[in-house]
Amino acid sequence: MTSNSPRPGRDSRIARLPPRERILDAAEELFLREGVRAVGVQAIADRANTTKMALYRHFATKDALIEEWLRIVAAGYAAAFDRVEAGHPDDGRAQVLAVARFIADGLPDITRRGCPFVNSVSGLPDPGHPARRLITHHKTEQRRRLTAMCGRAGAHAPDDASAEITFLLEGAQISAQNGSVDRAGDRLVAAVTAVLDRAR
Structure with missing residues (x-):
């Protein structure tokens, strides 16, 4: 076809x-x-x-179209974080686990289509490209919010915990995309739970 x-x-x-x-x-x-x-x-x-x-x-240029598409994708992730925080007010552990479940639930789509950010970075080698800057800002903001959640979850080193969880979230997406790990969603949630337990 x-x-x-x-x-x-x-x-x-x-x-x-x-x-x-x-x-x-x-x-x-x-x-x-x-x-x-x-x-x-x-x-x-x-x-x-x-x-x-x-x-x-x-769209004045193709680059402007790429940037706007990624802006919409990033807004979808930000909205998911908003829902998580609203659904579990002041419960950082529940918030982090809900983020992990959100990513886990999206892995089948990642398997079929790949991660928009990972796929785009590979095609945009210039770190000064507006779309690359957008991705960097999105990832920085997402990490900031995750660190705050880890702090509310009682982690004594929230930044370290959020870094480890970020590795897990992004690694799960890559693993789903290349098919290297089975039951990636369940393994992801279990691994994030273990990080939270150990961080307290």
């Missing part, structure tokens, strides 16, 4: 979206499947059932 083969469910859904959202949806699909550098603007326009001229009306 070629990349432009019709898929009735997707195509009917995408056809109802405004042009900008159609472009972002097409970009996400192609970026995850082929990488941000390998995908051309024409391919994105074709997949979105629009034109290059229309795409450039919404």
Whole structure:
């Protein structure tokens, strides 16, 4: 099946979206499947059932499109952290475990599509690229929030605990992507639990 083969469910859904959202949806699909550098603007326009001229009306450059797509992905993770904190107010242990479960539950999708951030970093070698800076900011903010959760969980060295948990969360995503570990989600939650127990 070629990349432009019709898929009735997707195509009917995408056809109802405004042009900008159609472009972002097409970009996400192609970026995850082929990488941000390998995908051309024409391919994105074709997949979105629009034109290059229309795409450039919404996004001045392909790099701007990459950055906006990753901004949306990062916002999804930030919203998940918001839900975790709201769902377990002042209970840091429950918050950290809920974050671990959120990542664990997303591993099947990572297996199919890969991690948007890992995939994008490999295609954006310049650390000064706006999308790379966005990823760095996102990861820094996520780590800050996780450290605060570890502090509320009673860890005596919250920064060390959050570093170890970050290794586990990101390692689980890589392992799911390359298929190197079975039952990655269950193993992830168990490992994060062990870190919290040991950190108290």
